[in-house]
Amino acid sequence: MYLLPLELHESVLNFLSPADLASVARTSSAAYPAALRVLYRHISIGRIPPSVLLTLARRPDIARHVRCLQVVLSGTFFLSFYRRLATALSTMTALVSLDLFIEGGSWLLPDSTIYSQLQHFASSFPFDSGVANFLGNAPALETVHVDSAPVIPPALAQGSMARLVEFTGSSTAAAAIVRGRPVESIHITSGDLTEDMVPALAKSTASVTVLSITTHSAPVVLLQVLGRHLPHIMYLRVTSTCNLPAPPTPIFYEQVAGALAFFPNLQSFELSGMYWPSSKKPEDQQRIWHSQPLSNPQEEIFDLYSNTADFFFS
Missing domain, CATH: 1.20.1280 (Monooxygenase)
Incomplete structure (x- = not known):
């Protein structure tokens, strides 16, 4: 052998x-x-920290074999555990994927190690200066998931994350990270995406085609603003906490359908759990969005979203 x-x-x-x-x-x-x-190529740490972490902290020659590291732990641990994790991370220079969902903070992230192969980074840490510095040391990043950002987000190094195509996280972090990078897919999981924040998302150097957001804004107004700044969206999900009419009125349906006309490439749309059908004849140039939701959404959801599995379950 x-x-x-x-x-x-x-x-x-x-x-x-x-x-x-x-x-x-x-x-x-x-x-x-x-x-x-x-x-040691793929390491997953959950529930109780295993002894493998001690091995990785003590043996840099072994830590350099790790390609994917996932740490998902609830609760707090002894300071020695966090120090071992920080030490191990500093020597995992061949990482391709890193997930850190753990109590602690960005001080765990090395501030000088270069991760030339890292393509995916996700963490529960707020987008602070420590996270910004770490992201600046990973030039090959393609997908990033970070939590909330302070009122004044930290500055990112010019030219950092030049390959970033997908962002997941808070609205304030998105406004800071998407600008000047080729982000095509944006998933806002927390915070409030307001109309005045939309132009920041439009600063992506690529066409944003997938957008999932949470907002307190009135959906019709926000859709109009999104359509003006991000007209290339193909898959759109809006979760609005604004008081929608209950039950929705025909006028409301017509207003939403009218706002969707701002998106010539839109393939599927969801508003606060309501899936909207559309039709398009072969000779038509533009999709027609119906002013009534599906009478039985489950009958058509498969066809309507068969090409958007990554969007709905990423």
Whole structure:
């Protein structure tokens, strides 16, 4: 087996459980490096911090094998745990994906380590100067999820995250991060996206095609503003806490349908849980949005959203 090419050797090891990989690593010095690379390639830490974190903190040579790290923990832990995590992170220079949903703060993130291969970063940390500095050290980032930002968000290094295509997080963080970057997909999960914040999203250097937002604004007015600044949207979800008419009136439906005319490329639309159908004849240039919601949405949701699985479940 050890005479096989390295790529084929590791492909075989990918089918083994962690316990079996550990056993293979102990069989011989020839098997040890390949088994070690596969064993520590993907690390997931949940519920109780495992001893693997101590190993990663003490062994930089092993930490450099980690490609994907996910830490999802509730509650607080001893300071020693956080220090070990920070130490381990500082040596995981080959990370491709990093998820940190944990009590603590951005002080855990290294401030000088360069993550040249990191493509995905998600955390429950607020978008502060520590997070901004970390993002500036990851030039290959494509997707970012960060929490709320202060009233005056921290400045990002010029030219940082030049490949960013998807953002998830608060409205204030979105306004600070999207500007000047090729973001195509924006998911606002907290905060209030107001009409005056929309122009900041339009500062993306790419066409925003997917948008999911929460807002306190009146939906019709906000849709009109979105249509003027982000006309290329294809998939749109608006969750509004504004008092909508109950039940919605025909006039309200007509106003929303009229506002959707601002989006010539729109394929699917949801407003506070209501899915809106549309029709388009082959010879028509523009989709017609009906002024009444589906009588039985479940009958048509599959067809209407069959191409938007990533949008609804990302």
